[in-house]
Amino acid sequence: IFEIMELIRNHQIDLVVKNHLDTLQNLFLSLSFDVLPICQPQREKITDGQRELVRRIQSSSPSRVKSILKENRREVTNLFSIIEDSIKLARNSYNKYGTDKRDI
Numbered sequence: 001i002f003e004i005m006e007l008i009r010n011h012q013i014d015l016v017v018k019n020h021l022d023t024l025q026n027l028f029l030s031l032s033f034d035v036l037p038i039c040q041p042q043r044e045k046i047t048d049g050q051r052e053l054v055r056r057i058q059s060s061s062p063s064r065v066k067s068i069l070k071e072n073r074r075e076v077t078n079l080f081s082i083i084e085d086s087i088k089l090a091r092n093s094y095n096k097y098g099t100d101k102r103d104i
Helices: 002-009 013-032 040-045 048-059 062-071 073-097
Strands: none
Touching (some): 002 013, 013 048, 048 062, 062 073
């Protein structure tokens, strides 16, 4: 996830599409369908335009995804910021409340 985020931030869209397209689509799909554990304020930060962007990335060919990513790099980066915060939130919660092997 973080590698994809860095590639996008560094304008290396060709590598994202070539090596990570499936992961990117699955990641954004999980964001769209609330599979990622994001809180309500994070959910409210996702704009209708970003939701439409995710839909377009899901339904486009690799060459079209490349164009979409190039044209919308800032919005994609903003979505990754929400995903990164979600991962940090989940990690921190797990570290605080993680399972005790005696409970299993």
